[in-house]
Amino acid sequence: MRRIHARPDRPHPLFEELPEVIHLPARLGHRTPLHAAVSLLGDEIANPGHGTEAVVSALLDIILLYSLRAWLDEQTDDGSATGWAATLRDPAITAALRHIHQEPAGQWTVKALARKSDCRARPSPAGSPRWSANRRWAT
Secondary structure, three states: OOOOOOOOOOOOHHHHHOOOOOOOOOOOOOOHHHHHHHHHHHHHHHOOOOOHHHHHHHHHHHHHHHHHHHHHHHHHHOOOOOHHHHHOOOHHHHHHHHHHHHOOOOOOOHHHHHHHOOOOOOEOOOOOEHHHHHHHHHO
16 A cells, blocks of 8 residues: 655655644535545445555545645634645745646746746745745755
């Protein structure tokens, strides 16, 4: 089974900010994709077949991502988001990350990303200048 490994020499700041336990209350009509993935996982474990190991591994990845997404949404919805939870909701930062992911081989500079992402010189929700937190993690 595949495991998610963090690089100990360069952990992502978001993982450093996660609480030890994430509690996501079950609410009817909320987080439908997460509920569906958990249901699929239960079905796969109860009725294993060809490729079960691969299916379970993929579903666990999906559940992790949907859980993180739900936790981040809750942090920003109630206004308690700080650090990376807030930064990932910042339109300029998300635009810059989208550009990097769309063109990973690009010769990106802070100035070029700021221009393409319509980023102004103001502090990020993480409390540091917008690009310093990204540079610290990416180097």
